[in-house]
Amino acid sequence: MIALLDYGAGNVRSVINAIESLGEKVSVVGSGEDIMAAEKLVFPGVGNFGSMMEILHSKGYVEPLKAYLQSDRPFLGICLGLQALFEETEEAPGIQGLGIIPGRVKRFDINLAVPHIGWNGINVKQPSRIFKDLDGDEKFYFVHSYHVVPEDDTSVLTTTDYGYAFVSGMQRGNIIATQFHPEKSGAAGLHILRNFLETAGEPSDAVQTPKGTRLAKRIIACLDVRSNDQGDLVVTKGDQYDVREKGVVRNLGGPVDLARRYYEEGADEITFLNITGFRDFPLEDMPMLEVLRETSKNVFVPLTIGGGIRDYVDKDGRQYTALEVATEYFRSGADKISIGSDAVLVVEDYLKRGKPTGRSAIEEISRVYGAQAVVISIDPRRVYVKSPDDVDYRVIETSIPGPDGEGYCWYQCTIKGGREGREVDAVTLAQVCERLGAGEILLNCIDRDGTNMGFDIELINAVKEAVTIPVIASSGAGCEAHFHDVFTKTEAESALAAGIFHRREVPIGAVKQYLKGKVEIRN
Secondary structure, eight states: OEEEOOOSOSOOHHHHHHHHHTTOOEEEOOSHHHHHHOSSEEEEEOSOHHHHHHHHHHTTOHHHHHHHHHTTOOEEEEEHHHHTTSSEETTSTTOOOOOSSSEEEEEOOSSSOSSEEEEEOOEEOSOBGGGTTOOSOOOEEEEESEEEEESSSTTEEEEEEESEEEEEEEEETTEEEESSBGGGSHHHHHHHHHHHHHOTTSOOBOOOOOSSOOOOOEEEEEEEEEEOTTSOEEEEOOBTTBOEETTEEOOOOOHHHHHHHHHHHTOSEEEEEEOSOOTTSOGGGOHHHHHHHHHTTTOOSOEEEESOOSOEEOTTOOEEOHHHHHHHHHHHTOSEEEEOHHHHHHHHHHHHHTSOOSOSHHHHHHHHHOGGGEEEEEOEEEEEESSGGGOSSOOEEOSSOOTTOOOEEEEEEEETTTTEEEEEEHHHHHHHHHHHTOOEEEEOOTTTTTTOSOOOHHHHHHHHTTOSSOEEEOSOOOSHHHHHHHHHHSOOSEEEEOHHHHTTSSOHHHHHHHHTTTSOOOO
């Protein structure tokens, strides 16, 4: 029996599912006594350091956890579960960590996008049983803005390169902790978990790793999910956001089955966009919650969910906050949530006030779960102008002239599935959302959606140059070369596609084979 310390924040369902997929049983800690009685303890910390420590104290877990760690029994910390072992962090000044390992936690200070999101390698600094039978060139999934800085190197297990070499794993006796997420790192991550669970007491294995690591570009499969006319949840695909063909909703398959197929084909992440309105549903009955629960049983890469992350009142008159909705998504298996139309309204209010309210969905979810958990989905369309002086928006010079030969354009944000344009441009929206606490931008383009013409490189460059958080390029992919174009002509960290994957026109494996040797990818 494996004891899992779930302090109530973030996606621990995936950790439980990953361990159970290896044939083990998991018991969730419910008291300090459960911690002391554990034979093996897994601590998957997720979210904000200060919030985590506050909850650990309120539940009476801090002292039993320290005692367990000091007894040198098997322990695996994941992400914040690594950072918690240290004394203090820049994320929450004045909040003390567990202090098991001398040192602190600091924010990345680099000229690259922060958070550090995606698949990166490890440089192994000491033998460890968790590396048994690994090749050494595997990539693992990271998602964090802060990293640990120990006072000395004696317990450093691994380092990873992102702007500079940072410590990505620690090992001291039976205490092992990683900044990366094994439960989200596919087969390699499951192998790490299996080694931790099965090789206690066995000699440590040395593993040869490459000198230096590189962050891989991510290939993301997107599933637009909605109810068809029979009330079944199906994956569909729009043509410039119109999902009907001959009056009927396009049905490209079931969301759980398709997600598993894409995982097996090598997708680096999977995104569900719920395009069915569900305001009448009680939160506990929302269909997408079950889709996430079932998907996370067999899919061990990151899952993002978008749609309906807002305050609403259900048919029974109960009020829900956006934070409550997001929490249920996280507890059901999501790693990140995506906010679309409501982000536009939040930004409009910010621009009108000249300051944040502190209560928007972006701010509240980021405050509890961390910036890396909040993705902003932007749905812009081109508006051509003859001169940059014609409008007060962020205008770019374009190599694609307008219908009347215009040489400039701006990107108007839309809401309601592209049906309503708003008076805010995509560049401004992205910048304000970053300021409010978002950690990633999903950049769509209505003009390119379903066209197979390739990504809008000009739009991507305009937004990417204006923000310091990662950008996911979306809309327009029609062949393998389009992915190469977006990764070599822009600094986008990842690229997303839907229809060409659903219809098997361009399999994910074919994209990765085309990119191999040209762009850093996860094999």
